Amino acid sequence: MPSSGAVAMISSSELLAGEDEVESCVLKFPDLDLKESVPLTSKPRLKVELDASVRKKYAFAKKKAFALFVKTKEVPATANCPSTICGEGAWWKCCRQMFKDLSSIHRHIATQHVSDIRQQTGLILKQLAAEASTSSNPASVDKAIRLNGPTCNSPEISVRLPDTSHISFDELTSDVGEVLLYYCYCEVKDPERLCIWQKALCQHLHITGKVRIASEGINGTVGGSKAATCLYIEAVLSHPLFRNILCREDFKSSAGGAHCFPGLRVDVFEEIVPMGIDPNKVSYKETGIHMSPQEFHKEVEKYLSQANQAQSDTILLDCRNFYESKIGRFQGSLAPDIRKFSYFPNYVDKNLELFKNKRVLMYCTGGIRCERGSAYLRTKAMCTAVYQLKGGIHKYLEEFPDGFYRGKLFVFDERYALSSNKDVISACRYCGALWDQYRLCSSQHCRQLVLTCLSCREKGFTACCSVCQEKGLQLASRSSSPVLKEECECTDRRQQVPVEYI
Secondary structure, rough: OOOOOOOOOOOHHHHHOOOOOOOHHHHHHHOOOOOOOOOOHOOHHHHHHHHHHHHHHHHHHHHHHHHHHHHHOOOOOOOOHHHHHHHHOEEEEEEEEEOOOHHHHHHHHHHHHHHHHHHHHHHHHHHHHHHHHOOOHHHHHHHHHHHOOOOOOOOOOOOOOOOOOOOOHHOOOOOOEEEEEEEOOOOOHHHHHHHHHHHHHHHHHEEEEEEEEEEEEEEEEEEHHHHHHHHHHHHHHHHOOOOOOHHHHHHHEEEEHHHHHOOOOOOOEEOOOOOOOOOOOOOOOHHEEEOOOOHHHHHHHHHHOOOOHHHOEEEEEEEHHHHHHOOOOOOOOOEEOOOOOHHHHEEEEEEHHHOOOOOOEOOOOOOOOHHHHHHHHOOOOOEEEEEEEEEHHHHHHHHHOOEEEEEEOOOOOOOOOEEEEOOOOOOOOOOEEOOEEEEOOOOOOOOOOOEEOOOHHHHHHHHHOHEEEEEEEHHHHOOOOOOOOOOOHHHOOOOOOOOOOO
């Protein structure tokens, strides 16, 4: 049985072991743009152009990628698993299912993880190409490293999966755990490689959640057992990209676990938080001035002590979406009625006079939206100064659970909200009673969150509005019905980008 600390991205020297025929023909690979997300299996023209030897190398890489993926799903022999469930010998766990024989795990991976195998195959092909193009010319090695970064078998990049042999399976997959929230803005030269490592790391530790990777950094919200999240933090902190940038305090944690997310999604995007603007045009490097929770608390206290806040030279600005600020926000804050963060730049553009000659104190959940949100606001040259809460509301509530932030903190997982104080600042959509527990609209076509109290839910008021309630009933009465557009009273009456009146 392989060690649980097996390498996620094996080196090409390991791949070539026992393969006599992988030789000069791999020199053809540098002509292929393997870094781009071009799945070779879906490009008939490309397959025709490849000669037989290169196609053989692709088949070889795919086989290795498949075997590696299976290996990451193998559960160590020391794991505590009843023999009635696992039987004797090796077994595998994937997508919260247990597999007792190789044929069943192979079928599962072949049908459910095609994109994962494709990504890993592309990486292996890239490794083969890099090694083949430099091994015959030692003088070109330095140049290749400068252009493409070190190869995966370099000690600087060969990041191992953490050893879990000392941890029981029950402890590693316990429902009692935590949810981690973190981000890191930094230059990522090879987002695809980082994506593959992150996916292997999360799967190895039975962690779920969402991780966004881009050339500008990484943004993760993941959940798992306490043992799994501790190993995850250690692995991320030890990665060469983050070793001198991230620290343990940059990880915000709250009670939860893998059950807080429906599954795992790790992908490469243009932005690690979707603002809709090219990171090269509005960079995180132009961000506002960071304030610690203590400094921010003092500034908010000073702002709230003013008799006429409307005439103040300061604006306390909430960067989040309306449904977040609806159930919790800082007292005296301006909370834009926007549904997506990608609307924030337009909101700023349409309300420039509001920010003229003002000091702006910005905040969001964990700090990431303020990074580029403050950078965008600064490009308008309207404010006297732009500040942001370091670590976001999450870190503020750790130090001031009963401070100036009132209500609940909205989170993007199946918990919906975290509570640090007993204040309820929102109301039921139907009866107006104080209520702050979100549920999804009961109409299947809708993605709106709705605040409807238990009493109203028992009466059948489970949709976000009467239009959606009616659409839901129409869908339920038909055996086969067309997919209805997400359009109702909630979306019709809300301006996409509101204009504030000064």
